[in-house]
Amino acid sequence: MSPRTVLISGGGIAGPALSYWLARHGFRPTVVERARGLRSSGSPVDVRGPALPVAEAMGIMPRLRDVATRTTAMSVVDASGRQVARIAMPATRSAAGNREVELPRGDLAAALHEAARDDTELLFDDTIVALRQDGHGVDVTFERAAPRRFDLVVGADGLHSTVRRLVFGPEAGFVRHMGLYVATLPLGGPAGHPHDVLVYNTPGRLVAVHPSRGDALAAFVFRGPAIDGFDHRDTELHRRIVAEAYAGAGWRVPELLERLRTTEELYFDSVSHVRSPAWARGRVALLGDAASCVSLFGDGSSLAIAGARTLAEALAAHPADHAGAFRRYETEHRALVGPKQRGSGRAAALLVPRTRLGIAARNLAARAWPARR
Template sequence: MIRSALISGAGVAGGVLAWQLAERGVEVTIVEKATGQRSSGNPVDVHDQAMRVAEHMGVADELRAAATGVRRMAVVNRAGKRVASLPAALVNAGTDGVEVPRADLASILVRAAGTRANVIFDESIAELHDGPNGVDVTLESGRSARYDIVIGADGQHSRVRSLAFGPERQFAHRLGMFVATVSAPGSEVDPALMTMLSAPGRSFSLHPSTGIPIGAFIFHSPLAEGFDSRTADASRSIVAEAYAGLGWRVPEFVERFLAAPDVYFDTVTQLRLDAWHRGRVALLGDAASSVSLFGDGSSTAIVGARTLADAVAEHPDDPAAAFEMYERRHREVVGPKQKGVATVSRQLVPRTAFGLGMRNTVLRGMQAYAALRFGRSGAGGAALA
């Protein structure tokens, strides 16, 4: 009988899974290696099925209150000249959700989970031993306990995956790109506008978020293939060299990145595993199927958490059957997204001037369509300058 569960990772996937399992009568503990709630501040979309999960959890109104005010997006060239401008209603067509800073999303979900589960920060799994009657877990603090199931919801560099499945290098497929972000408190931006600068092989996005703007660098680099994510010191020079010579506000944010004590920097990586479960241990979210920037990861993780909880409820006496059901159902959601990652990455950050020109032609066509659909003022009055 699945009566207890340990979840590694107090993020989007872990928070939803804890709430969902607890609702189904499972005693849940979450461990998070950070000392407090931490997550990337980058805005993410919560929509469609994921928004319905949020409604069921009673947090949809909180998500709407935490949403960004972005109503349009613009693309500019390396000199800052506008190439195209689109209403957000067109970019997000067909969804019924919201855009929320990832840190706020994780905080809201984990806070909800904390009303039903035990959340322990500044703690992580040191060892786990899977057996026929449970998983014996030793934490970094030295505490130990047995759980009926253990779930790794601890991100792309999952500790649970390393312990139970093998080292990350076996499953990581890098796309030859880096992503780096830095927050910019006090920076002046239009709160309704997200702007992206494009140059061959490089992209810089400025997002107003909910008051503390975020600068994001996404770029191709031959250094990405052999990069060790643990050597973060190298990130400063890599970003500075990649973005030398670009105009608009890029120099300002490169300087911010060089000076900031806390930045995000990693390779754009897709994870591919033949199985997401082994014995009484399973993986969820980015730990199982990271598609990095281009896979609608937060909404997918929320839906996956509900799918996993449903499978446990349907097979309360058989963890293997529960995990097999979860994986079979959720791979139908994740599979198409993973197949499209390489194509989307080329569209978002074209490597050549020709590819960039083709992408901009498409955007200008979308702008013309938006003018016809929404009028010159755009959706909700957003200008199409």
């Protein structure tokens, strides 16, 4: 019998990780990605917890450590730039046995692609426009490539998943706005603080400057209600929303907003959870943020990597029963995802307090946190 074919939509973190493990179990994976190639930058993410043994088994941990950021702490500053609290970063503490790594998201994606590419068919600059499944396979229509048939399809295409929309239903039925928005952009040069993430708060707003790996990154995280008709691809709308949210803010905010107005590398989106009663329908399954986005303050990349191996191993263990494999994957991986989704609200309250009193209380408590750790 020829190897089973699996189409994976999404070439970020979950997609190439799944492709790697599927190939190791004898499947023929194809990854389709809307972008024209890998992005070279991105917000810092952590590889920790359940992702660590997976990354180690893939042999990519030495590379991840080579491109890791060198941040050691988060420094909270006031409007004049004076430090009012300093908190040790969990991924870089020197405690014995700590193997966690923080690195730019683009570097993590590149390492995963390099590990998977020899056994993966890659379709860049394309996307799925239609799926029709029957008892024996899935017929896929692409925007550019010729139609093809696959044994299985996995949507690893993020918060705004095309596969989820085509097979499970409209996005509004699954994506829950968490009352926050986030914008990030590169600053085009090194920070003057190579080891500290600088954080400035006003009520309901946060601005951070992360040194990353030489090209500093600015982040805006702020509270706001769901926006009717919000288009996650409308960059000019995103610029206006951020500028209005931060009008009148102090510290380096005017300078950073000016950079935001001109950058071609702005990322902006709602901070959201994805909650779906099922992660599979027929021969189509969801993985990573498409299935269970845990919000900005969760462990999205780590959970995606861990979930990829869980899904591949479940499919390998049930070679003639994809439904049983999908059930096993979902049962095992939901046990990891659930607590992270429930805990993200607490993280948001600490990083983006709603009131001046909340900011003062957070800063007071933060002064003692390093001593407790």
